[in-house]
Amino acid sequence: MKKLFVLFLGVLIFSTSSYSQTRFGIKGGLNFTNMSNISSNFNQTWENQIGYQLGLALQFKVPIIGLAIQPELMYSTVKSTLNNNDGELNLDYITLPVNFQLGADMLFFRPFIVASPFVSYLIKSSTRLEDQPLDDINRFDYGVGLGVGIDLWKLQIMGKYNWGLGKLEKAGDEWDQAETYKNATLQGFQLSVAFLF
Numbered sequence: 001m002k003k004l005f006v007l008f009l010g011v012l013i014f015s016t017s018s019y020s021q022t023r024f025g026i027k028g029g030l031n032f033t034n035m036s037n038i039s040s041n042f043n044q045t046w047e048n049q050i051g052y053q054l055g056l057a058l059q060f061k062v063p064i065i066g067l068a069i070q071p072e073l074m075y076s077t078v079k080s081t082l083n084n085n086d087g088e089l090n091l092d093y094i095t096l097p098v099n100f101q102l103g104a105d106m107l108f109f110r111p112f113i114v115a116s117p118f119v120s121y122l123i124k125s126s127t128r129l130e131d132q133p134l135d136d137i138n139r140f141d142y143g144v145g146l147g148v149g150i151d152l153w154k155l156q157i158m159g160k161y162n163w164g165l166g167k168l169e170k171a172g173d174e175w176d177q178a179e180t181y182k183n184a185t186l187q188g189f190q191l192s193v194a195f196l197f
Contacts, residue, residue, distance in 0.1 A: 021059075021060075021061045021062075021063065022058070022059065022060055022061075023058075023059045023061070023154075023196040023197060024056070024057070024058050024059075024196065024197060025056070025057050025058075025059070025154075025156075025194050025195045025196035025197055026054075026055075026056060026057070026194065026195055027053070027054070027055055027056065027057045027072060027074070027156075027192055027193070027194035027195075028052070028053060028054045028055075028192065028193060028194075029052070029053050029158075029190060029191050029192030029193060030050055030051070030052055030053070030190070030191050030192075031050070031051035031052060031053055031076060031077065031078060031079075031188060031189075031190050032048040032049075032050060032051075032188045032189045032190070032191075033048065033049075033051060033078045033079065033080060033162075033186055033187065033188030034047060034048050034080040034186075034187070034188055035080055035089060035168070035184050035185070035186060036184070036185055036186070036187045047080065047081055048080060048188060049079035049080055049081055049088075050079065051076065051077035051078050051079045052076075052077055053074050053075065053076040053077070053095075053190065053192065054074065054075050055072055055073050055074035055075055055076075055095075056072065056073050056074075057070055057071075057072045057156075057194050057196065058070065058071055058072075059196055063105055066102055066103050066104050066105065066112075067100070067101070067102055068099075068100075068101040068102075068103070068112070069098065069099070069100060069101075070098070070099040070101060071096070071097070071098045071099075072095075072096070072097050072098075072099065073094070073095075073096060074094070074095045074096075074097065075092070075093075075094060075095075076092070076093045076094075076095045076120070077090070077091070077092050077093075078090070078091040078092075078093065078186055078188075079091075090125070090126045091122055091124070091125050091137075091186075092122070092123055092124035092125070093120040093121060093122055093123065093141065094120065094121050094123055095118055095119070095120040095121075096118060096119050096120075097116045097117070097118035097145065098116065098117055098118070099114050099115075099116045099158075100114065100115045100116070101113070101114045101149065102114075103151075108152065108153060109150055109151060109152050109153075110150065110151040111148070111149070111150045112148070112149050112150070112151070113146075113147070113148055114145070114146070114147050114148065114149055114158060114160060115144065115145070115146055116144065116145035116146070116147070116160060116162075117142075117143075117144050117145075118142065118143055118144070118145065118162070119140070119141070119142045120140070120141040120142070120164075121139055121140060121141075122137060122138075122139040122140075122141070125137060137168055137169070138166060138167060138168060138169060140166060141164050141165075141166040141186065142164070142165055142166050143162055143163050143164040143165045143166070143185075143186075143187075144162070144163055144165070145160040145161060145162040145163070145190065146160055146161060147159050147160025147161060147190075148160075151196075154195055154196055154197060155193065155194070155195060155196075156193070156194040156195075156196055157192075157193055158191075158192050158193075158194070159189070159190070159191050159192075160189075160190050161187070161188070161189050161190070162186075162187060162188060162189075162190055163185075163187045164185045164186035164187055165185065166185065167184065167185060168184040168185070168186070169184070
């Protein structure tokens with residue numbers, strides 16, 4: 001069984017490297033992100049604010065099985081605010097998503113569904129949470145996105161919803177309002193356009 005699996009894996013790697021189509025491009029879009037999974041004693045509502053994303057994409061496509069793997073390196077901003085303006089969230093991340101796209105090539109376009117695990121690293125924070133600084137925020141985040149998209153020749157349009165799985169507060173830290181933020185994660189909708197050459 002192990003030999004069969006190794007043989008299958010070898011054939012898949014060979015076919016991918018031999019027959020894959022590689023494209024490189026630039027990508028940009030909008031983020032609509034807020035804070036979620038707040039502990040139950042926190043009754044205020046966080047609202048989406050528009051952030052942006054900008055970066056590079058590399059697509060490896062295997063036409064025969066309709067699979068494309070598209071890793072990206074993105075500069076991404078996250079913004080959210082309390083409904084009563086008592087707090088705001090402004091975080092800048094370097095994000096590495098890997099988009100696994102499954103679709104069907106049709107003449108001039110290719111619709112696809114996408115699953116996208118990602119990791120992020122915080123590089124800048126200008127945040128006010130009811131006078132609680134975020135100097136001790138957890139810099140690493142990770143999660144997964146699900147969505148749909150379409151390739152139209154060299155243009156790619158994609159929409160997906162991202163769930164952050166990392167906690168905002170570092171493990172072991174004691175914030176002034178730890179009971180409020182220790183279970184906080186980031187999630188939201190992302191709309192992007194890429195030009196692939």
